[in-house]
Amino acid sequence: MTDGPSRRKFRREGEERRRQDLIEATLDCVAERGLQGATVRAIALRAGVTAGLIRHYFPGKEELLQAAYAAIVGRMTEQAKAALAMEGAGPRRRLAAFVAANLGPPVVDARVFSLWAGFIGRASSDPALATAHREGYLGFRDEVEALVGEVLRAEGRAAGKAELRRHAIAINAIIDGLWIEGCLAGDIFEPGELVEIAIATVEALLGLNLREEEKT
Amino acid sequence: MTDGPSRRKFRREGEERRRQDLIEATLDCVAERGLQGATVRAIALRAGVTAGLIRHYFPGKEELLQAAYAAIVGRMTEQAKAALAMEGAGPRRRLAAFVAANLGPPVVDARVFSLWAGFIGRASSDPALATAHREGYLGFRDEVEALVGEVLRAEGRAAGKAELRRHAIAINAIIDGLWIEGCLAGDIFEPGELVEIAIATVEALLGLNLREEEKT
């Protein structure tokens, strides 16, 4: 009748599966309790394992957080890249698709934003993180710049380097700004409103219509 | 010769002065080590006092952080309000001044950003914080909307409610987006470049020139 030292039952999962589960659990914790609330114990509980297991798959908590961050950044850029790769579509439609991709799910998401804010908030104090952001930002901006260049070229309009740079910075800012609001208070906007506003602003900025296809 | 129990020398400061010092120390800590690094001990050390004193001026650490956040938000809106209050200037110049005020020092500042990110990152998990942001955002946007309304009215252009709303959202996003980049990587922009880009984008959006005064 004496219940012996009952040890918890468990199942062995594949390595990749466990890593993914832990990353997902981390994202959930960050979303629900903020970065501070993402402790190893909370993450493990959410993943259905015990805390020690984290160290079996990651060198430390920091690496798990970085993996989670990388996972989210990956998902976001994946969307954007898909829009860029739209073969067969003209530059204008590709630009519009790119903007739209960055302002819809899964990019616009409170969970994503929490993690982003948590990480980026330390960029001022963490040089490595600051560099990472800068490279990511410049890479993103370069893509926008190239895209705008294509659009204008297709339009037969000369575009100076400085002008292109300014346009890319502005478009990037519009996307970022709307992204933030969508993440933080998506419910005060109509569905698709952010995308529409972004595209309309880009249209005004470039002085052309992105919705109708260019004449061949 | 036995050095007795040497107790630290100290000076009694005025209440308001101490509070301000503690708040400033908090901002410094957040800037240098991130929100996580802003512990009561680190803050006290920076302020030149011992940790216990914090609890003499604030109910707890949380309240100190909120005071620091409020202080920074206050400084930011102060700048913006000053631009709005420019009497004698036409709507267009006031709008330009408003945009510029939000994209120059002391609003664009890494320290400010760290604190902002730290707080806003918890907005998803903290309903009170989410509400605070929403109200601040909507208040800000209302001001932009009113300003844009004035500008267009002075231009003799009719502006529908929906159009006004979209413009305000867009302008707000531009300011936010550029603000972030200025805070995070101000050194990759020319001085005044962000302001110029913002104003140029707003000009394109509204289809008018903000730099030259309106004809009376």
Next chain:
DNA sequence: GGGGTTGTTATGCAAGTGTATAAATAGCTC
């Protein structure tokens, strides 16, 4: 200049953190 007020220090504590380590057991191979 002596006393009282209270701003300030010093010390300690309970809770929570990430991490290290050893024991246990699930699932594979033969």
Next chain:
DNA sequence: GAGCTATTTATACACTTGCATAACAACCCC
């Protein structure tokens, strides 16, 4: 089914955190 391997659990440790408390001393008042 026995034996191995390494995934997983359980436990403990060193450290930090915010907070409580009591002793102390700087400043004000008379």
